[in-house]
Amino acid sequence: MAGGKGERLYPLTQDRAKPAVPFGGIYRIIDFTLSNCLNSGIRRINLLTQYKSLSLNRHIMQCWNIFNPELDEFINLIPAQQRVSEDWYLGTADAIYQNIYVLQTDRPDLVLILSGDHIYKMNYMEMIAFHQERRADLTVAVIEMSKNLSRELGVIQVDEDYRIIGFEEKPAIPKTIPGHPDLILGNMGVYVFNTEVLVRRVIEDAKDRNSQHDFGKNVIPAMVGQDRVYAYSFRDENKKVAKYWRDVGTIDAYYEVSMDLVAIDPQFNLYDQAWPIRTFLPPVPPAKTVFFEEHEGGRVGVAYNSILSSGCIISGGKVFRSILSPRVYIHSYSEVRDSILLDDVDVGRHARLNRVIADKGVRIPQGYQIGFNLKEDAKKFTVTQSGIVLISKGTLLG
Amino acid sequence: MEKVLCVDDDLSLLRLYQEELAEEGYKVILAKDGKEALRKFEKEPPNVVVMDIRMPVMDGIETLTAMLGKDRQIPVILNTAYPQYRENFMTWGAEAYVIKSSDLTELKAKIREVLDKRKKTGQI
Numbered sequence: 001m002a003g004g005k006g007e008r009l010y011p012l013t014q015d016r017a018k019p020a021v022p023f024g025g026i027y028r029i030i031d032f033t034l035s036n037c038l039n040s041g042i043r044r045i046n047l048l049t050q051y052k053s054l055s056l057n058r059h060i061m062q063c064w065n066i067f068n069p070e071l072d073e074f075i076n077l078i079p080a081q082q083r084v085s086e087d088w089y090l091g092t093a094d095a096i097y098q099n100i101y102v103l104q105t106d107r108p109d110l111v112l113i114l115s116g117d118h119i120y121k122m123n124y125m126e127m128i129a130f131h132q133e134r135r136a137d138l139t140v141a142v143i144e145m146s147k148n149l150s151r152e153l154g155v156i157q158v159d160e161d162y163r164i165i166g167f168e169e170k171p172a173i174p175k176t177i178p179g180h181p182d183l184i185l186g187n188m189g190v191y192v193f194n195t196e197v198l199v200r201r202v203i204e205d206a207k208d209r210n211s212q213h214d215f216g217k218n219v220i221p222a223m224v225g226q227d228r229v230y231a232y233s234f235r236d237e238n239k240k241v242a243k244y245w246r247d248v249g250t251i252d253a254y255y256e257v258s259m260d261l262v263a264i265d266p267q268f269n270l271y272d273q274a275w276p277i278r279t280f281l282p283p284v285p286p287a288k289t290v291f292f293e294e295h296e297g298g299r300v301g302v303a304y305n306s307i308l309s310s311g312c313i314i315s316g317g318k319v320f321r322s323i324l325s326p327r328v329y330i331h332s333y334s335e336v337r338d339s340i341l342l343d344d345v346d347v348g349r350h351a352r353l354n355r356v357i358a359d360k361g362v363r364i365p366q367g368y369q370i371g372f373n374l375k376e377d378a379k380k381f382t383v384t385q386s387g388i389v390l391i392s393k394g395t396l397l398g
Numbered sequence: 399m400e401k402v403l404c405v406d407d408d409l410s411l412l413r414l415y416q417e418e419l420a421e422e423g424y425k426v427i428l429a430k431d432g433k434e435a436l437r438k439f440e441k442e443p444p445n446v447v448v449m450d451i452r453m454p455v456m457d458g459i460e461t462l463t464a465m466l467g468k469d470r471q472i473p474v475i476l477n478t479a480y481p482q483y484r485e486n487f488m489t490w491g492a493e494a495y496v497i498k499s500s501d502l503t504e505l506k507a508k509i510r511e512v513l514d515k516r517k518k519t520g521q522i
């Protein structure tokens with residue numbers, strides 16, 4: 001599923017679908033889910049897209065066009081076809097309903113349904129083995145979360161055998177895990193369905209006038225008690241103490257999850273060669289730092305605790321705890337702190353940035369300061385609740 | 399008066415539908431293929447559709463899909479001599495599947511059942 005508008009990520013989603021939002025310097029959010037597929041050996045993928053899909057399509061063609069049709073492998077980009085409906089996708093279940101033709105053409109026994117906008121590492125084959133072992137109609141991946149997050153998640157109750165006996169969407173007062181009053185089982189939006197059951201249930205849902213046509217809100221609650229619905233406890237491939245799964249649904253969440261990557265020991269591990277994250281790398285030279293004038297007032301080009309992508313030039317400026325996408329240029333005497341700069345951002349001489357996200361191609365003029373006076377910044381830019389300043393694509397400054 | 403749209407390329411069968419279903423008190427609308435059916439579907443929305451699958455011009459599966467695109471709740475009864483279509487997911491959006499016969503007893507019962515269900519849920 002790669003069709004969400006990602007409204008709460010605006011203006012990063014001004015010109016792109018949420019799964020195509022850049023992340024971690026060189027990646028797009030969807031690379032994590034697709035890498036999970038590849039690392040799990042799943043090589044038959046239909047990607048359902050709808051809004052603002054140009055940059056997503058381009059990324060998939062550049063990076064993910066690696067499957068071999070001779071081996072019956074594929075990645076299909078499927079925009080809303082208006083085949084069985086004159087509407088856009090009304091919800092996640094409707095996206096499947098509108099693509100029953102695709103399922104009829106392929107006739108798989110099982111369908112794995114994934115969101116293209118979460119950051120995590122998971123071997124889906126283990127979940128599929130669990131699904132088959134339990135002879136389930138539907139298996140839902142779950143993760144233990146703090147009960148304070150219940151308003152953002154589907155909350156699931158299970159019996160001893162992990163059969164789902166209750167499912168509430170975003171409850172204010174959630175049912176916690178027995179014996180763990182502070183924890184809930186959260187729905188990760190990862191589903192394994194027996195295809196025939198899936199088709200039947202999404203057709204029933206499509207005909208229900210009162211439905212919002214969403215798996216979490218409508219289809220799964222209706223299936224609990226009627227079908228064999230099981231929960232699979234997420235086994236993390238991230239190899240850290242706490243299980244890692246994040247929905248970067250808001251700018252603040254995006255910022256927080258991104259900045260974890262520049263920590264000394266990040267929670268999310270990009271460096272495990274046993275679980276590679278694939279992406280498209282443009283043909284640009286390696287990152288470079290320039291100038292080391294040791295006299296007072298001299299220019300020094302340095303970066304501390306930062307991620308520097310290929311093609312970046314730190315030329316006589318300083319970068320602290322920041323993430324720089326390819327081809328970012330930092331000019332002399334400038335200073336960038338706690339910021340995320342996407343591709344081709346140019347920071348002029350003597351400019352200063354603090355807790356800023358600058359979208360692709362933004363040019364910060366000489367001497368410009370952003371992130372030091374939020375009241376002033378809010379007149380020109382998006383400023384989030386936690387004080388992150390967002391400079392959208394195409395903003396002209398100075 | 400409840401309206402039944404009957405779609406079949408077999409004209410003698412259409413005549414039979416007209417006769418027997420009118421006798422049951424329905425207003426019967428006839429179409430000889432999917433294209434004509436869609437035109438009539440839009441012009442005079444029926445309460446139930448009875449449709450063949452194998453038809454020239456536009457077959458029953460494509461027509462069913464297009465009808466559901468206009469009205470997701472429309473009950474369509476697929477009436478065909480070929481039971482293998484039952485396996486096709488694209489037919490699962492139909493309300494019922496009846497094997498074709500010159501004896502309309504089963505079909506008539508199905509039409510009544512579908513319409514009564516619609517009445518109960520306030521859709522007629």
